Amino acid sequence: MGFSTLKRLTIITEASVKDDIIKHIVSHGARGYTIDTVYGRGQTGRGLRGERGFRDDESLIGDHLRNVKIEVITSKEAAEKILSSVVEKFFTNYAGIAYMHDVEVVRAEKFVP
Amino acid sequence: MGFSTLKRLTIITEASVKDDIIKHIVSHGARGYTIDTVYGRGQTGRGLRGERGFRDDESLIGDHLRNVKIEVITSKEAAEKILSSVVEKFFTNYAGIAYMHDVEVVRAEKFVP
Amino acid sequence: MGFSTLKRLTIITEASVKDDIIKHIVSHGARGYTIDTVYGRGQTGRGLRGERGFRDDESLIGDHLRNVKIEVITSKEAAEKILSSVVEKFFTNYAGIAYMHDVEVVRAEKFVP
Numbered sequence: 001m002g003f004s005t006l007k008r009l010t011i012i013t014e015a016s017v018k019d020d021i022i023k024h025i026v027s028h029g030a031r032g033y034t035i036d037t038v039y040g041r042g043q044t045g046r047g048l049r050g051e052r053g054f055r056d057d058e059s060l061i062g063d064h065l066r067n068v069k070i071e072v073i074t075s076k077e078a079a080e081k082i083l084s085s086v087v088e089k090f091f092t093n094y095a096g097i098a099y100m101h102d103v104e105v106v107r108a109e110k111f112v113p
Numbered sequence: 114m115g116f117s118t119l120k121r122l123t124i125i126t127e128a129s130v131k132d133d134i135i136k137h138i139v140s141h142g143a144r145g146y147t148i149d150t151v152y153g154r155g156q157t158g159r160g161l162r163g164e165r166g167f168r169d170d171e172s173l174i175g176d177h178l179r180n181v182k183i184e185v186i187t188s189k190e191a192a193e194k195i196l197s198s199v200v201e202k203f204f205t206n207y208a209g210i211a212y213m214h215d216v217e218v219v220r221a222e223k224f225v226p
Numbered sequence: 227m228g229f230s231t232l233k234r235l236t237i238i239t240e241a242s243v244k245d246d247i248i249k250h251i252v253s254h255g256a257r258g259y260t261i262d263t264v265y266g267r268g269q270t271g272r273g274l275r276g277e278r279g280f281r282d283d284e285s286l287i288g289d290h291l292r293n294v295k296i297e298v299i300t301s302k303e304a305a306e307k308i309l310s311s312v313v314e315k316f317f318t319n320y321a322g323i324a325y326m327h328d329v330e331v332v333r334a335e336k337f338v339p
Contacts (some may be wrong), residue, residue, distance in 0.1 A: 003193070008212060012260055032155030032210070034125055035177060042258030064261060073212055080229070087332050097258070097337070099234065099299055099329035103212035106200050111210070116306070121325060145268030145323070147238055148290060186325055216325035219313050224323070 004108035007079035011070045011086055012040060013096030018068045021090060025070070028085070029078045029113030034071045039064035042095065065095075073103060075112045117221035120192035124183045124199055125153060126209030131181045134203060138183070141198070142191045142226030147184045152177035155208065178208075186216060188225045230334035233305035237296045237312055238266060239322030244294045247316060251296070254311070255304045255339030260297040265290035268321065291321075299329060301338045 011021060018035070025033060041064050072082070079100045086098055105111060124134060131148070138146060154177050185195070192213045199211055218224060237247060244261070251259060267290050298308070305326045312324055331337060 003196075006212070008214070032153065034180065034182070035152040035154075036149065036182075036262065039261040040258065041261075067260070069260070069262075073210060083229075083330075084332055097299060097331075099232070099331045101214060101234070101327060101329045103214045104196075105210075105212045106197055116309075119325070121327070145266065147293065147295070148265045148267075149262065149295075186323060214327060216327045217309075218323075218325045219310055 003104040003106060005076075005102050006073055006105055006108055006111055007076050007100045008103045009072045009074065009079040009083055009098065009100040011096065011098045012038060012067050013070075013090065013098075014094045015066060015068045017090055017094045017096075018070065021070060021086060024086060024089065025072055025082055028082045030072045030074050030082070031111060031113065032072070036069045036071075038067050038069045040067040040095075041065070042097075067096075073105065073111045078113055116217040116219060118189075118215050119186055119218055119221055119224055120189050120213045121216045122185045122187065122192045122195055122211070122213040124209065124211045125151060125180050126183075126203065126211075127207050128179060128181045130203055130207045130209075131183065134183060134199060137199060137202065138185055138195055141195045143185045143187050143195070144224060144226065145185070149182045149184075151180050151182045153180040153208075154178070155210075180209075186218065186224045191226055229330040229332060231302075231328050232299055232331055232334055232337055233302050233326045234329045235298045235300065235305045235309055235324065235326040237322065237324045238264060238293050239296075239316065239324075240320050241292060241294045243316055243320045243322075244296065247296060247312060250312060250315065251298055251308055254308045256298045256300050256308070257337060257339065258298070262295045262297075264293050264295045266293040266321075267291065268323075293322075299331065299337045304339055 022033060083098050083100050090096060135146060196211050196213050203209060248259060309324050309326050316322060
């Protein structure tokens with residue numbers, strides 16, 4: 001079997017916005033996703049609510065906030081659109097990070113819209 | 114210390130096939146692995162059993178199935194063989210996805226067969 | 227939004243050394259991190275204590291040790307320094323692996339020191 005290159009997109013954010021982000025991902029053509037519970041810690045970034053769910057906290061050591069990690073394997077085009085739009089649409093009001101990178105798969109047709 | 118390039122291989126599949134896949138990975142020379150419990154959702158793909166454990170379900174939003182994520186850092190050659198053979202051997206009867214990508218490590222001799 | 231390339235650094239090690247490694251990461255400029263509980267298995271590598279928490283065990287199949295996975299998105303320079311120094315400083319006495327790879331993000335200024 002030959003290998004094809006797709007993108008793996010990872011979104012780590014507050015659990016409360018999980019369902020909205022999943023709907024957003026699926027509406028952009030993702031054919032599946034994986035969810036995991038993780039714990040995050042970040043610096044305060046923008047106004048009231050800090051990145052990764054923290055506010056007014058100068059130390060990065062200490063209690064951790066429960067976050068959700070959402071992963072999708074999809075086409076480069078879909079991943080780029082989802083990454084940009086999730087940051088723009090959700091991360092003004094919710095703490096989160098998102099990133100993507102190339103992965104090699106077999107049977108790429110299972111993953112693409 | 115210098116950096117070497119190896120492959121990180123990730124397999125996300127039904128928990129019931131975990132032990133068989135781990136035996137398969139180890140028989141191909143993997144010197145260690147990491148396991149995590151995740152929740153997955155995918156579209157029906159092939160006959161009775163859909164991808165990622167779902168059957169006859171048109172919506173990607175809703176209940177999630179408990180899956181296992183298995184990760185291995187190994188040589189390019191071993192990763193390619195494991196990726197191809199896991200998909201061929203297990204993913205006809207079990208729901209799952211698998212992908213790999215380059216990673217940089219130090220002390221690469223610890224990881225390779 | 228344009229995409230920038232940063233590094234994602236992953237450290238999988240014994241839970242008992244988690245806090246020390248997090249302090250080490252933060253002291254090298256990481257602005258946030260994600261923690262997950264995973265289960266690992268590896269071969270004995272160096273003297274008394276094996277890689278990934280195992281000693282004197284020839285089989286890779288069987289009981290698994292509870293580990294912690296720590297992930298950081300940071301600059302290439304910071305990731306290289308952290309990867310090298312974590313292996314050198316902690317993995318002589320504690321079982322663990324570490325690796326890094328490129329990721330694309332938007333709003334890279336949030337992640338860098």
